[in-house]
Amino acid sequence: MAADSYKHILVVTDGLRTSDGVHETALNLAREHGATVTLASSVQEPGVISKLLSPNSKGVFEMVIADKQQRLDTCARQFAAAGIEAKSRVLIGKSSAAIVKEAVESEADLVIRYRKGTMSKSSGSFGSTAKSLMRYCPVPVLFVGDQPVNNPKVLACVDVQHGENENSSILQNAAALGREAERLEAMYCWEFYHADMIEKQMEAKAFRDIVDLSRTVHEKEFQRFKGSHDLSGFAKLRIEEGAVEVVIPKVCESDKIDVVVMCSATLNHPLKRYFGSTIESVVERIPCSLLVVKPAGFVSPLVKPVSTTTAE
Template sequence: MKLFKHILYVSEASVAQEPSIARAVSVAENNQADLTVIDVIPALTAGIGILPSGHTSGELQTALVSERRKGLESLVEPYKERLSIRLDVLQGKTYLEVIRAILRHQNDLLIKPAENPDFIERLFGSDDMQLLRNCPCPVWLTRSEEKSDYACILAAVDIDPDISDGTEQNLNRQILELSSSLATSKFAALNVLHVWDAPFEKKVRSWSDPEAVMAYVEGERSRHDGAFNRLGKEFRDQIGPEAYDHLSPQFHLRRGAPSTVIPQTVKELQADLVVMGTVARTGIAGWLIGNTAEAILEQLQCSVLAVKPSGFVSPVKLAE
């Protein structure tokens, strides 16, 4: 299944990139998509005159662009005979210029090595988080220790059994489509996770007897289980019985807070990739990353493919 047509890879010089660019090339080949590789350098302040080195700011900017372009040429050199790769060096703030490039060229997938800042114990840096919040297309952030083949992919879906929300259903459908396609192409195990809870248990416990509490909790579990099963059946219809049986996805219904349960499940399954949505149900109107999604991302140490609902509009606009 060809899911992408125009893939953008963003260079991240602070980490080892060989596994990540190999991933981008592989995805482009599998989808018969075009691939663009870019780097972004800070824009020097114009009009600062002669620098202590004797060069003007314009000359220094030109030299930096040339140096970064050579770096990109070296990065893609092993793949030049396999496909045509377009190179570009942009100037400005990284996440803004990346999103503007996506808006300009209608890219449908962004692949980037995670920044992995060494001063904090989390995988994603500030530009990564801004891309996760504001990028209009799926964002695939890879680890510098990226495996050539994934063994386990975890698809995290969010279901409200009380609300038939077209946006939510569409997002879950995208998550399952992407994760199943990748699992099939990489012969990886696919696990689908939904986290539920009984939010009013404490209140019910303060008002009722233990049997009523148990009935309430079991009722919540049963409602989520039913909705999760319906999603599984829709997924089977979506990809077809033969493909579904071959893939044999494992479904996990677990209770707790998603910000705790999802990272725990990632560790338990030793997942190589998490496919998840980054817009909370309550945040859709404002098109902002959900607090829960951000809390999850800050704990993950595996690669992430983040998806937004169709119709998402980035707050970043093309420069006038």
């Protein structure tokens, strides 16, 4: 996605939240980008057992839909009062799949959501739906933290081991959020893996030499990366050594970062992994909002491919 600006934003809400920053963030970004907004909430149909045990399950289901739609309509009127074109709809189905389907079919270029539902049983600060969206949503998803996002200071976490698509998506979306250069940073973090174990197996000088060599290689790769991307809009470019789950939260605190941008899938990995170990180790420790992106060409397994077969 060449995210110079966001044109259509999908705001996922349960209609109960008025102070968690999601609505205010959506208002801020919609105003700034001149975007239209769809407010959505999902509800899952009752299963076979529920229908058998509760003859009135259909009636209850319809009541839930009506209640959600009423709440969404109220939210949409608030956006309209602010001069933003907004519509609302209740999504039917499992939350993550329904959100991904709506994001793709409505051609949204940004999804905004809270980290964890009020009824979530998941441990940690992200619920199961949030983690599923990190893995499978092809559209960038902004998980709003404790504070609404407004003129944010943004940290783009690139990886020189990624392909061009992954890093381009990170940088483009970071620039779309932090539209002023002085509020944009890009960082590459590397770690000498298993250093503690390897150090015990080597002489001190030999170990220092191999770490120095590794540092030189990473610094050269970062220089190559800077030369192959337009980073003129970023006020600060940095390379940091250490575990990402330690370094990224530390930089967020020291530089007062409002949004971290990371990529949760890579196309050049032999298994085309989703929600890689790097982002998994970091997300629970990030003290601010998180924007998770995918590389161009990412195809979600939750989206059914369009059949090209023609009838004979």
